[in-house]
Amino acid sequence: xxxxxxxxxxxxxxxxxxxxxxxxxxxxxxxxxxxxxxxxxxxxxxxxxxxxxxxxxxxxxxxxxxxxxxxxxxxxxxxxxxxxxxxxxxxxxxxxxxxxxxxxxxxxxxxxxxxxxxxxxxxxxxxxxxxxxxxxxxxxxxxxxxxxxxxxxxxxxxxxxxxxxxxxxxxxxxxxxxxxxxxxxxxxxxxxxxxxxxxxxxxxxxxxxxxxxxxxxxxxxxxxxxxxxxxxxxxxxxxxxxxxxxxxxxxxxxxxxxxxxxxxxxxxxxxxxxxxxxxxxxxxxxxxxxxxxxxxxxxx
Amino acid sequence: xxxxxxxxxxxxxxxxxxxxxxxxxxxxxxxxxxxxxxxxxxxxxxxxxxxxxxxxxxxxxxxxxxxxxxxxxxxxxxxxxxxxxxxxxxxxxxxxxxxxxxxxxxxxxxxxxxxxxxxxxxxxxxxxxxxxxxxxxxxxxxxxxxxxxxxxxxxxxxxxxxxxxxxxxxxxxxxxxxxxxxxxxxxxxxxxxxxxxxxxxxxxxxxxxxxxxxxxxxxxxxxxxxxxxxxxxxxxxxxxxxxxxxxxxxxxxxxxxxxxxxxxxxxxxxxxxxxxxxxxxxxxxxxxxxxxx
Numbered sequence: 001x002x003x004x005x006x007x008x009x010x011x012x013x014x015x016x017x018x019x020x021x022x023x024x025x026x027x028x029x030x031x032x033x034x035x036x037x038x039x040x041x042x043x044x045x046x047x048x049x050x051x052x053x054x055x056x057x058x059x060x061x062x063x064x065x066x067x068x069x070x071x072x073x074x075x076x077x078x079x080x081x082x083x084x085x086x087x088x089x090x091x092x093x094x095x096x097x098x099x100x101x102x103x104x105x106x107x108x109x110x111x112x113x114x115x116x117x118x119x120x121x122x123x124x125x126x127x128x129x130x131x132x133x134x135x136x137x138x139x140x141x142x143x144x145x146x147x148x149x150x151x152x153x154x155x156x157x158x159x160x161x162x163x164x165x166x167x168x169x170x171x172x173x174x175x176x177x178x179x180x181x182x183x184x185x186x187x188x189x190x191x192x193x194x195x196x197x198x199x200x201x202x203x204x205x206x207x208x209x210x211x212x213x214x215x216x217x218x219x220x221x222x223x224x225x226x227x228x229x230x231x232x233x234x235x236x237x238x239x240x241x242x243x244x245x246x247x248x249x250x251x252x253x254x255x256x257x258x259x260x261x262x263x264x265x266x267x268x269x270x271x272x273x274x275x276x277x278x279x280x281x282x283x284x285x286x287x288x289x290x291x292x293x294x295x296x297x298x299x300x
Numbered sequence: 301x302x303x304x305x306x307x308x309x310x311x312x313x314x315x316x317x318x319x320x321x322x323x324x325x326x327x328x329x330x331x332x333x334x335x336x337x338x339x340x341x342x343x344x345x346x347x348x349x350x351x352x353x354x355x356x357x358x359x360x361x362x363x364x365x366x367x368x369x370x371x372x373x374x375x376x377x378x379x380x381x382x383x384x385x386x387x388x389x390x391x392x393x394x395x396x397x398x399x400x401x402x403x404x405x406x407x408x409x410x411x412x413x414x415x416x417x418x419x420x421x422x423x424x425x426x427x428x429x430x431x432x433x434x435x436x437x438x439x440x441x442x443x444x445x446x447x448x449x450x451x452x453x454x455x456x457x458x459x460x461x462x463x464x465x466x467x468x469x470x471x472x473x474x475x476x477x478x479x480x481x482x483x484x485x486x487x488x489x490x491x492x493x494x495x496x497x498x499x500x501x502x503x504x505x506x507x508x509x510x511x512x513x514x515x516x517x518x519x520x521x522x523x524x525x526x527x528x529x530x531x532x533x534x535x536x537x538x539x540x541x542x543x544x545x546x547x548x549x550x551x552x553x554x555x556x557x558x559x560x561x562x563x564x565x566x567x568x569x570x571x572x573x574x575x576x577x578x579x580x581x582x583x584x585x586x587x588x589x590x591x592x593x
């Protein structure tokens with residue numbers, strides 16, 4: 001306390017330094033690390049998008065040439081189309097399952113804890129193990145196809161151009177829906193039971209209670225999770241890389257997979273930086289639009 | 301939920317046949333879900349014990365006829381697959397990551413939470429705004445940056461950037477915010493330096509959140525296969541996930557399926573066991589983070 005009083009009455013430079021000494025010392029290493037390993041790459045990405053990167057002869061400024069190259073590449077539109085297809089499939093196949101399961105599980109009288117653990121278990125599987133396992137499950141002679149043919153049904157070619165993306169989304173849904181379900185369960189369980197009681201006395205059936213009480217209570221959470229799913233699926237490429245490597249016939253080439261191939265297979269770092277920057281600007285634009293939208297709906 | 305407490309459906313509702321049917325369908329759905337979740341695990345494990353012929357047999361057998369534990373030995377010895385080195389690398393990377401992230405992120409979070417930092421608002425913004433920029437957009441410049449710093453093919457390329465995790469910073473800061481100023485004030489009056497009150501008071505008080513961080517960081521390190529594949533260039537430097545990606549599950553892999561599955565089963569055992577043991581921590585981590593991808 002004495003120190004504080006001194007500084008307030010007599011603010012010499014030395015006192016000022018002491019005042020901030022420890023806080024500054026504690027923060028500076030982290031500021032430097034963030035600068036070197038986050039902010040420099042982020043800014044360099046945009047700078048490099050105007051350069052032709054060459055490790056031997058040095059970088060050359062080329063203006064908008066990289067951008068033109070990207071836009072004129074036929075893979076650009078294919079990969080964007082695939083990315084959107086992937087995002088939409090993720091919503092169609094995966095988004096509605098967690099709330100459904102969450103409502104059901106929260107109504108279980110026994111084994112509720114077991115159901116939660118079992119649902120979450122696939123999330124513990126490392127990505128690369130997941131891909132290895134499902135390569136076999138989706139195989140032409142793998143378990144799913146053996147099961148189908150033992151039922152007398154025709155086999156599914158999971159890696160055909162039409163099915164490959166669907167297969168990847170199915171696999172990722174298997175892995176990811178557990179964590180979303182846990183979050184929904186927490187929200188569903190926290191809804192006060194009195195509301196259901198009151199609705200029941202007023203004559204609302206079970207379905208009406210779900211429709212008018214449960215779903216509205218988790219609506220905000222659903223929007224949030226939808227947004228997060230959009231953000232994460234728009235960046236998806238590792239599953240596509242390991243399962244199909246973008247094939248067959250570029251059917252699973254997402255935008256970021258194309259970017260990574262351009263950088264680390266074709267070693268065209270300038271063009272790849274440009275692709276990263278395009279994605280960056282696009283996402284920034286999206287978040288500005290989202291914020292404007294949010295503000296308008298808040299004002300209304 | 302205790303059985304005497306009502307949920308969405310009240311005991312009275314169960315007298316209606318439509319509710320009974322609906323509830324049974326719901327339970328059926330959960331059972332189907334549980335089977336779908338569990339089956340791949342069992343299949344992976346049992347397939348890893350089959351012979352090469354049985355693996356492809358039709359109709360497929362669920363349980364192996366003979367439990368061929370030798371597949372697990374073969375995975376370690378028979379192929380040019382240095383699993384022990386990969387495992388050692390993963391642990392090495394993990395230990396470095398947690399040391400760097402807890403020390404640097406912890407100090408910064410503590411300072412932002414309890415100490416006087418000049419331009420505190422701007423510093424906080426400087427850290428937290430990085431959360432809004434998706435990492436995937438700067439993979440390429442990040443690689444070029446590490447290369448120009450000469451960190452490619454060294455473990456520093458993981459350790460130093462691991463301290464730039466704004467998400468962990470938020471977690472720790474919000475936890476430190478919950479520590480009462482009075483405790484730290486008392487320590488100061490007793491003559492403890494700021495570093496000492498951080499180490500002796502703030503850190504021991506935040507064991508729950510540190511546990512969560514250790515677990516989150518473990519799963520990231522154990523899972524990550526793509527980034528190490530780019531940053532590391534020697535086979536002897538790869539962590540386990542990258543080793544599996546490059547030498548076990550690549551499309552034209554020469555390793556027989558049953559042995560591939562033995563490797564996969566071993567690679568997923570630690571996180572799965574880990575999860576079952578520390579489930580409470582992990583679920584808390586999930587809810588603390590609100591929602592993390």
